[in-house]
Amino acid sequence: MAVEAAADAEDLDKMERCSNGRRLTLQWHITSRCNLRCKHCYQDNYENPELDFNNLLGIMTQYLELLTALNRKGHINFTGGEPFLREDFFDLLRECKKHASLFSFGILTNGTFLNKEVVEKLRILQPDFLQVSIEGDEETHDAIRGSGNLKRVLNALKLLSEFGIKTLVSFTAHRDNYKSFPKVVELCRKHKVFKVWTDRIVPFGAGEALKQQVLSPEEVWSFLL
Ligand SMILES: C[S@@+](CC[C@H](N)C(=O)[O-])C[C@H]1O[C@@H](n2cnc3c(N)ncnc32)[C@H](O)[C@@H]1O
Known part of the structure; x- marks a missing residue:
């Protein structure tokens, strides 16, 4: 569910890049390492073996070949785990920039990890957007993602906005947090977030412990309306 409306045709095209529209989207988990242990996370193993840089380049080559064969433009969403934990992440993004006419990212x-130095480097690489996760008001978010985390995310949004990088926010809904969604939207408006995305929790991995917190059909309706 997207909360903010797209302003014009160009914005609509950009929204489609991150929501499986006309562009062929690759959601690419480049690492399972993470510095957080979110209560709802679908991962419960943070140490899966990783592909080395050459293997990542091989995947990118295959993706480019697929786009050419299908005569389509693409979009890559880098995710994890936490993608910024990969030491070669910026090298991979520099490779993406070389193919900017074929796919966005x-x-x-x-x-x-989004401090001024990192955001400055990102701006040069021209990502289509950065998506951060917000799970509720400060108390709710920090209970799920760890103490002091909401302040860090809001600081990241502020920096991204200062450097002119488009931001998206993801909110994963369950019984413990869905009522604070309006607060999240309010925060996003204040921080000039382009789009707020929400999905329901999949009780999987660490998140299996929240099985009883999955929204009932009635709660889904009250959440959506
Ligand atoms: C797995 S995280 C990886 C990217 C990054 N580390 C982050 O925290 O946003 C990507 C998104 O998946 C969501 N997510 C994690 N576990 C989930 C689950 N069990 N069900 C639905 N969404 C989940 C997170 O809240 C986040 O918005």
Whole structure:
């Protein structure tokens, strides 16, 4: 569910890049390492073996071949785990920039590594957007993602906005947090977020412990309306 309306045709095209529209989207989990242990996370293993840089380049080559064969433009969403934990992440993004006419890219991150130096480097690489996750008001968010985390995410949004990088916010809904969604939207408006995205929790991995917190059909209706 997208909360903010797209302003014009160009914005609509950009929204489609991150929501499986006309562009062929690759959601690419480049690492399972993460510095957070979110209560709802679909991962419960943060140490899966990783592909090395050459293997990542091989995947990118295959993706480019697929786009050419299908005569389509693409979009890559880098995710994890936490993508900024990969030491070669910026090298990979530099490779993406070389193919900017064929595919755009966005990054799904917990926002904790986004300081001024990192955001400055990102701006040069022209990502389509950065998506951070917000799970509720400060108390709710920090209970799910760890103490002091909301302040870090809001600081990241502020920096991204200062550097002219488009921001998206993801909200994963369950019984413990869905009532604070309006607060999240309010925060997003204040921080000039382009789009707020929400999905329901999939009780999987660490998130299996929240099985009883999955929204009932009635709660889904009250959440959506
Ligand atoms: C797995 S995270 C990876 C990117 C980054 N580390 C982050 O925290 O946003 C990507 C998105 O998946 C969501 N997510 C994690 N576990 C989930 C689950 N069990 N069901 C639905 N969404 C989930 C997160 O809240 C986040 O918005």
